[in-house]
Amino acid sequence: MSDALPDAPLVLVVEDDAPIASLVCAALDSRGLRRRVCATAAEAITAAAELAPQVILLDLGLPDADGIEVVRRVRTWSDDLPIIVVSARADDTDKIGALDAGADDYLVKPFSVGELLARVRVALRRVAQEPAGAAEGAAFENGALSIDYASGIVRLSGEEVHLTPIEHRLLALLARNEGKVLTHQYLLEHAWGEGQVGDLASLRVIMASLRKKVGAGLIQTHVGVGYRMVQAE
Numbered sequence: 261m262s263d264a265l266p267d268a269p270l271v272l273v274v275e276d277d278a279p280i281a282s283l284v285c286a287a288l289d290s291r292g293l294r295r296r297v298c299a300t301a302a303e304a305i306t307a308a309a310e311l312a313p314q315v316i317l318l319d320l321g322l323p324d325a326d327g328i329e330v331v332r333r334v335r336t337w338s339d340d341l342p343i344i345v346v347s348a349r350a351d352d353t354d355k356i357g358a359l360d361a362g363a364d365d366y367l368v369k370p371f372s373v374g375e376l377l378a379r380v381r382v383a384l385r386r387v388a389q390e391p392a393g394a395a396e397g398a399a400f401e402n403g404a405l406s407i408d409y410a411s412g413i414v415r416l417s418g419e420e421v422h423l424t425p426i427e428h429r430l431l432a433l434l435a436r437n438e439g440k441v442l443t444h445q446y447l448l449e450h451a452w453g454e455g456q457v458g459d460l461a462s463l464r465v466i467m468a469s470l471r472k473k474v475g476a477g478l479i480q481t482h483v484g485v486g487y488r489m490v491q492a493e
């Protein structure tokens with residue numbers, strides 16, 4: 261039984277494994293969130309459009325289609341509905357594929373309830389704080405970090421930070437997608453100049469330098485996957 265209020269955020273739980281679905285539902289109930297379970301991709305695509313959930317928790321191994329298909333379909337009509345994919349550890353390629361298709365975040369099975377709730381909380385905070393278009397604003401602030409997109413000036417606690425052009429583009433991408441895991445592939449395609457694509461080794465070196473300049477705590481490294489800007493504590 262869920263005691264969630266009718267206006268509590270709705271989480272769409274896409275999971276064909278009944279025991280896992282019950283575990284997830286119990287966790288969401290404990291936080292007063294509303295939830296709806298779908299066991300197939302087809303059901304999930306319809307429910308995502310009809311119920312307008314605030315977050316989708318998406319298992320990638322579904323009986324009728326790959327969960328990535330759900331990400332692709334949802335992204336045809338919504339850029340910002342948070343999608344957190346849930347995958348088994350062996351499905352590294354699927355996880356990255358889902359992020360490249362537009363998922364925000366991922367959880368690896370088996371996951372703890374605390375981890376699950378933390379990810380949902382981050383996703384809900386992101387949608388609550390970012391009315392459509394806000395991410396395209398002229399300035400960005402996160403803890404001690406501020407970015408003035410028009411002048412290109414980056415400050416840390418008011419002090420100007422000098423970044424190389426590529427560091428600047430990487431930081432702007434991460435900031436405009438705060439809370440979202442950006443894959444190596446995404447960063448390589450979007451941060452390098454016209455017609456150029458970087459390589460993974462250079463990306464790692466540049467990210468290490470960038471993290472040193474703006475504070476490593478703001479930019480999480482997801483080994484083998486990519487990077488994410490997190491909200492300052």
Ligand code: CA
Nearest residue numbers: 276319321322
């Ligand atoms: Ca499954």
